[in-house]
Amino acid sequence: MGLIVATLVFGFGYARNHRRPAPRSATQDAVAALPDKPATTPPAPASPKPAPRVKKDNDLGFDLVESARAVGIVHPHLLFKPHPSIKNVAPWLTSAGASAAVVDFDDDGRPDVYLTNMEVGSKNRLFRNNGNGTFSEVGDGSGITDVNKDRVSLRAVFFDYDNDGKKDMLLTTSQCSSLYRNVGGKFVDVTKKAGVDHCGLAFAVAAVDYDNDGFLDLIIADYFKPVDFHKPATFKFMQNSLVAADNGGPIAVYHNNRDGTFSRVPGSLGITSPGWTMALGAYDFRGTGRPDLYLATDYNSDRLYFNEGGGKFVDASSTIADKYSKNGMSAEIADVDNDGNPAVYVTNIYEPMYKLGENMLWKWSPKERKLVNVARERRVSQCGWSWGAKFLDLDDDGRQDLVVSNGFISANPNKNYWFAMSTIGSSTGAVLEDTRNWPTMGDASMSGYQKKCLFLNRGARFEDVTDKTGMKDDVSDGRALAAIDYDDSGSLSLLEATQGQPARFYRNERRNANHWIGFKLVGTRSNKDALGAEVEVRLKGRALRRQQQPLNGFMSQSDERLHFGLGKDAVLESVSILWPSGRRQTLPALALDRYHVIQEPSADGK
Amino acid sequence: MANERKPLVVPGWRDPRWLILAYLFSFVVYALSSPGFSRRPAQWLAGLAVCLGLDWLLLRFYKKLNVLPVSGLVTSMGVLLLCDSPDVWPYALVAALSILSKHFVRSEGRHIFNPNNFGIVLGLLFFGEHVSVVAGRWGGSAAGMCLVAALGAFTAYRASRLDVSWTYAASFFAGVVVRSVWMRKPFLSVVAPMTGAAFQLFTFFMITDPMTTPSSRKGRIAFGTALGALDNVLRVYQVPHAPFHALFAVCAALPLLRSAAAAKAERVWVLRELSLPR
Numbered sequence: 001m002g003l004i005v006a007t008l009v010f011g012f013g014y015a016r017n018h019r020r021p022a023p024r025s026a027t028q029d030a031v032a033a034l035p036d037k038p039a040t041t042p043p044a045p046a047s048p049k050p051a052p053r054v055k056k057d058n059d060l061g062f063d064l065v066e067s068a069r070a071v072g073i074v075h076p077h078l079l080f081k082p083h084p085s086i087k088n089v090a091p092w093l094t095s096a097g098a099s100a101a102v103v104d105f106d107d108d109g110r111p112d113v114y115l116t117n118m119e120v121g122s123k124n125r126l127f128r129n130n131g132n133g134t135f136s137e138v139g140d141g142s143g144i145t146d147v148n149k150d151r152v153s154l155r156a157v158f159f160d161y162d163n164d165g166k167k168d169m170l171l172t173t174s175q176c177s178s179l180y181r182n183v184g185g186k187f188v189d190v191t192k193k194a195g196v197d198h199c200g201l202a203f204a205v206a207a208v209d210y211d212n213d214g215f216l217d218l219i220i221a222d223y224f225k226p227v228d229f230h231k232p233a234t235f236k237f238m239q240n241s242l243v244a245a246d247n248g249g250p251i252a253v254y255h256n257n258r259d260g261t262f263s264r265v266p267g268s269l270g271i272t273s274p275g276w277t278m279a280l281g282a283y284d285f286r287g288t289g290r291p292d293l294y295l296a297t298d299y300n301s302d303r304l305y306f307n308e309g310g311g312k313f314v315d316a317s318s319t320i321a322d323k324y325s326k327n328g329m330s331a332e333i334a335d336v337d338n339d340g341n342p343a344v345y346v347t348n349i350y351e352p353m354y355k356l357g358e359n360m361l362w363k364w365s366p367k368e369r370k371l372v373n374v375a376r377e378r379r380v381s382q383c384g385w386s387w388g389a390k391f392l393d394l395d396d397d398g399r400q401d402l403v404v405s406n407g408f409i410s411a412n413p414n415k416n417y418w419f420a421m422s423t424i425g426s427s428t429g430a431v432l433e434d435t436r437n438w439p440t441m442g443d444a445s446m447s448g449y450q451k452k453c454l455f456l457n458r459g460a461r462f463e464d465v466t467d468k469t470g471m472k473d474d475v476s477d478g479r480a481l482a483a484i485d486y487d488d489s490g491s492l493s494l495l496e497a498t499q500g501q502p503a504r505f506y507r508n509e510r511r512n513a514n515h516w517i518g519f520k521l522v523g524t525r526s527n528k529d530a531l532g533a534e535v536e537v538r539l540k541g542r543a544l545r546r547q548q549q550p551l552n553g554f555m556s557q558s559d560e561r562l563h564f565g566l567g568k569d570a571v572l573e574s575v576s577i578l579w580p581s582g583r584r585q586t587l588p589a590l591a592l593d594r595y596h597v598i599q600e601p602s603a604d605g606k
Numbered sequence: 607m608a609n610e611r612k613p614l615v616v617p618g619w620r621d622p623r624w625l626i627l628a629y630l631f632s633f634v635v636y637a638l639s640s641p642g643f644s645r646r647p648a649q650w651l652a653g654l655a656v657c658l659g660l661d662w663l664l665l666r667f668y669k670k671l672n673v674l675p676v677s678g679l680v681t682s683m684g685v686l687l688l689c690d691s692p693d694v695w696p697y698a699l700v701a702a703l704s705i706l707s708k709h710f711v712r713s714e715g716r717h718i719f720n721p722n723n724f725g726i727v728l729g730l731l732f733f734g735e736h737v738s739v740v741a742g743r744w745g746g747s748a749a750g751m752c753l754v755a756a757l758g759a760f761t762a763y764r765a766s767r768l769d770v771s772w773t774y775a776a777s778f779f780a781g782v783v784v785r786s787v788w789m790r791k792p793f794l795s796v797v798a799p800m801t802g803a804a805f806q807l808f809t810f811f812m813i814t815d816p817m818t819t820p821s822s823r824k825g826r827i828a829f830g831t832a833l834g835a836l837d838n839v840l841r842v843y844q845v846p847h848a849p850f851h852a853l854f855a856v857c858a859a860l861p862l863l864r865s866a867a868a869a870k871a872e873r874v875w876v877l878r879e880l881s882l883p884r
Contacts, residue, residue, distance in 0.1 A: 242743075243743055300642075354740075419846060426741030432798075
C-alpha cells in the first residue's frame, strides 16, 4: 500500500514539475516582443527626432517607455569570438562585459552617454545630448571609441583624476586597461605616462579618494586571472569551485600622486580577494567621512572592507550576516529608508531546482554593526539570474525605487545548459577549472529570456510593478543599468546595456505633480567630482540623504547629479552637504524643480 | 502493569549506526563551519528536532517502543547535508517526509525508501522553488573527496554493503564511457560527478542503507548495477538530480521484484510438491 502511495505521489510530483509553463511558447512570445533582434552588424542609425509622448493608463504616476531609437541611441552590443580551442565555453566567456556610462564629457551641463562593445574591430559609442530630447553619435575623433583593435572593451569609468574640471576615462578591457585624459571634449591616451599599468580582465572598478587628499584614486578588481581569450596560454582559468573559488584575478590599488600620475600600492592596502570580483561598491557606511568598500564576488562570499583612514582598510566581511548566495554580481548602495543607514543590494542567481541564490538587501545596522539581509521582508529577493541593479526615485515621491536587470544567455529556448553546468559543477576543482572538461554550450540557453524587475518603494516594502510599465516586454540579457535625467525634467530615465543585444533607453514618462530638486556638486578642497559627498535635504518632518556614488551597481555609471524626489506637498527647509574634505555646508531653502550647481566652499569659506 | 513505563533502550556501542553517526557528524561540523557550504545551525536544529521528535513519537506511540531514535539522528544529518535552501522550513519539511516514509511507506516489515532520499525527492518534486541539492557545496577539494570516499568505504564495508557501492560505481562508470562515446562529449565532462565529494557521499553512505537494499549478494549487485544504469539513462534525458530519482525508482521496484520472486518460488515449490512438470 505504502509503495503504491509513494509511486502515486512521485507521479503527481513529476507531472506537476512538467506542467510548469512550457518554456517554448513563453520564450517565443518573449522573442517576438524584442524590439531588435541580436545584431551581428550594426543597423543604420535612425535619424534622431523628438520621442513621441505616449500616455499609459497605469496608476503609478509614471511609466518607462523604451525609446532607444527614438532618442537616437542605437547601439547593438557585439561579442568577440574566443579562440577555437575554447569555443565550447564561448557563450560563457562572452556573457558579461556590456557597460554603460552617463557622463557630461563636454561639460555643457547635459548628461551624455557612452556604451562599450566587445567585438574585435568594433567601436564603442559616444552619444552627445542635443538638449532637445535626442542624442547624436559623436564618437569619431573623440579618441575613445575606436579602441577595440586588438582587444575588447569592458568597463568604462569617467572621473576627473587631475581635478581640471573635465571627465577623464579609465577603460578596462580583455587585455590591459587604458587611461584617457579629457582635453576638452577629446580624449588622449595617457596610460603609460600616468603609470596605470594594469593588465587583467576587470568588471569592477572604483574611483574613490580613499585617503581624502582631494584626488581620486583607483581600485581595480580582476575577475579572471590574466588570460587571453584570443590565444589562451592555458585552459585552466575557469573557477575551481562554485562556492569557494580562489583562483580568480587580483586587486590593484593605484594611488593618485596629484601630479597626473598614479602609483600602484604594494599590498593593495590590505584589500584581498580570491578573485572573481564582479562589482565594487563604495560608500561611507559608518559616517566616518571615508569610503568603505563592498566587493560583490562570484563563486565565493562577498567582502566588506572598512576604511580606517590613513590608507588603511580592515576586513569587515564578518559583518555580513549570512552567506548563502555565492554569486554576487552588483553592489548598489543607497539609503533606501532615509534613516541614515545604507543598504547594499547584491544581485545573485535564482534558478529553481538548481540554484536558489536570492538577491540580498543588506541593511546596515549600526547597533549590531552588521549588514542584515532584509530582501525577503522587503520583497526584492528574487529576480532570476540578476545582474545590474539601480536605486532611483522613479516617481519622485522621495523614496528610491529599485530596478534589476537579468538574464544570462538567451539562445535556443529548447536547449538548456543548466543540467550540464550542474554536472561539471559537482566535480573537483582540478576538473572544473579546465575549460576542456566543460560540455559544449553550443546554442543552449541558460536562464535566458527573463523578465526584468521594477520594484517600487512603498516604504516598509517594495512592490513589483514591472507588468504595469514599458519594461514588461524586456526579456533581453540585461547587464548594466544607469540612471539619467536626459532632459532635465527631474524624471530619472534608465539606460540598460544588454549583452550581445541592442542597448535600451527607458524614458521616464512621469505624470504626477511631485516636486524634485537636484544638485551638481563641484569639489574644491575635495576631489572635483565630489565623489563621496553626502547631501541631506531637510523637508518639513523628514530628511532625505544621498551619497555621491554614481559608479556603484554593475558595470555602470549613472548621472552624477544627485536627484531627490520630494513628493507633492514638499516644503524644503534646508540642504546640508558633507564634503569629502570633512567640511559641512548648509544652504537655505533653494528653489524646487530644478538643478543647482553647488561648489564646495574654499578654505577661506567663500 | 499497563501503565508501567518501559526504560529507554539505547542501542549498544557495536551498533553500526554509531559509526555512521560519527562520520556524518564530522560532515555536519564541516557543513556548519565552512563558508562555502552555507548551512546555519538553525537549519540543522530544525531538521534535528523534527527527526528526533517525530521518530521518537512514532516509535513510542505507533510502534510501542521506547527506543533512542538513533536512525532519526542519522536522518537529520543527512537532511542537513543534502537539502540546500536559504530557508529553515525546508529542512524541517524534508526531515518530516523522511521520517514519515520510514514508518509508513513500508513493505514486508521494512521501509522501502532510504528516508533521506524519499524526503529530498519529494522536496524537489513539490517544492523545487525552495529546495535544491547542490553538489558543488562540497567545494573543489580533491582531499575532501578522498576523505569522504575513505570514510564511506569503511562504513559500507562494516555494513556489508560495499558491493552495492562498487557495482553502482562500476555501472555508472560504464554508462559514462557509453555516453561519452555515443554523445561525443569530453570524457571528463561526463565523468566529472565521480570526482566530487557529493558522489562519494551518495555512493558509500546513501545507497548502502541495509534496510533498503537486498539482503543477498546477487540482489545487491543487481541493485547497484540497476541504479547506475538508471542514473545514466536519466542523465541522458537531463533529469535534474538524477541519482536521487534513480535511487527512488530502484527502491520502489525492489518490493515488486521481491513479491514476483516470491510468487515464482512458491509456484516452483507447489509444482515440485505435486510432482508436476515445471
